[in-house]
Amino acid sequence: NDRFQAAWIFAQQAKLFNRARSILQQVTIKSVADELSRDLILACCEAGNGKAQQAGIYLHSVISQFDQLTHNPRCQQIEQWAVTVGKQIDRPDLIASIYAAADLAGSPKVEQRWEAWAMERLGDATGVPLTPSPQSLEIFEFEVVTVNERGEIIDRRYHQASQSIEDVNGVAIEMVYVPGGTFLMGSPETEEGKYDDEGPQHQVTIAPFYMSKYPVTQAQWQAVMGNNPSEFKGENRPVEQVSWDDAVAFCQKLSEITGKDYRLPSEAQWEYACRAGTTTPFYFGETITTDLANYDGHFNYASEPEGTYREETTSVGIFPPNAFGLYDMHGNLWEWCADPWHHNYQGAPSDGSVWEKGGASSR
Template sequence: KKHAEEAGQRIQSLTEKAKLAKKREADETAWQTACQQNTQSGYQAYLNGNTLKKHADEVQQRLKALAQKTFAFEVVTVNAQGEITHREQKQARYETEDLGNGVALDMVSIPGGTFMMGSPDNEKDRYSDEGPQHRVTVEPFWMGKYPVTQAQWQAVMGNNPSYRKGEKRPVERISWQDAVEFCQRLSEKTNREYRLASEAEWEYACRAGTTTPFYFGETITTELANYNMSRGETTDVGSFPPNGFGLYDMHGNVWEWCADIYYENYNGAPNDGGAWLAEKYQKWSLANLFSKKDIKTTRLLRGGSFAHDPSGCRAANRGGGTSDGRGYRRGVRVVAVAWTF
């Protein structure tokens, strides 16, 4: 028994390794169970259980995500005659920015993804500037649940330029330059960077996974959106059904300024979701946009307005306006990058 002591040590080592292997297996099993449940109680059970807690950091991240606010909404789909054929209940994450005096700004989480930007050649009433269709990948970001309201504009800018007054109505009669300045002041007020959406972000968010002319389907009706002078004026934001991301008023009500310069087609357009600001596109920032605020260029307008016909409200439709031009149909919706909340 010359090696008895060494044998004993090796046996003990093997026993400890076997126990550790069992604990690792048990830990992984408990982790998989928690992931399948994907609930606060499930993740807490993992942390409180007799496990190695190898995934403790990830558990904390998931608990934080679950604790974030969500809202429920209904998405409708219509047929070619405008009749509702499908209803679906959905939820989306959101955060609220307090602007003071009871005024808040709701921002909705938009997941990243890839989509075909523009319209196909056979889409009814399409224009040549909507092509060629091209694949674009968009990073996650946050977008205003509604167009900026008059109350929100007043809270940030201290004035209300709108012709058709109403705190819950979208602000209008603003230029692209005004919209950029609003983003700058909002960023200073909240210590969080807000900016205009790129044209690609806007269309991606509007479509919310759909490929039809409207996020409702092949057509829209006056029960689904405010357009074609059916009401003769703007309406309170959120008066019509949202899209699959939980965004309201993406078709009609007010045109929405985007960051990009207007080009007559998509030849040479970026495919990474960035704004097309020059012949050689570039990543952009609020500071970049603000530095160009006083340069007169034609900028993008999206979504149509209460005065546009159905064609002008399609997801792919593109409008343009001089950056200093204030039109009675022009409004804005803000975005923030995903990691700022």
């Protein structure tokens, strides 16, 4: 390990790339940790010589083997070297993947380093607003419920989450901190009611970001845009009758007012936020009921009893939230994402970014 450390110093600090390579030639590779250390030193040399693409290839290889470092005492060092190379070649997408892989491998305190980096580079990495660190946010508590296939509540638990509150013309904009992580996006082939455009399932790594605690309300829309196009009036009801362009314009206007960068979430970010760590059809569990969300309860999903059909929107926040503290992610109304529509997830990005290529021309 001392030889690897010396080679790293020559490559990363002294910029003596030939000397670093010379040391590596004298080293016998005896473990996966040795192999990854060598590859990262070579990646650092390539990055220092302006060969970002080759350095990125090395990083991809390291990320794919990180699971073999589980509880390895050199895991944190390899993580930090990989992040350094990612910064050298300006690849925030790879850095997010490095942190996620290191987290799964058990690198000590990696979540703190991941969040600190994400707060610095969140806009560049995912286009999500730069906002205060979680330590400076307001903590709120809420109850999360889980139901079985009959719609019966089988578990209740209390959670905490962090939020940032912005005052816009006397109306609060509450943004909830969503921790980063890796998840399977899409529906499994065996899931009841699955559509073709919900697959294939694929792994996506999401950097931490912020999402509105509730669907945008009519009061919030009025405060930002100066009008209210909704059919079902009510300050605390979600705004509706807005196009994708209208939603984008709202984000742009809110950015101008606050001096922060707001935008629609990518589809991957939306699904990650909605699932909140669950793998069931709904974040409530195996099914959904009209006691948990506002939708047409005449249609059953599993074995739950028939519910009601309110035929109008309801005020936000009256149903239980998911484990991230986000409300009305199921029901009430459809929500806009930044991505255009695709027929399926073949070729979808794995970093949570907006997927433009190959999408429908209209949204």
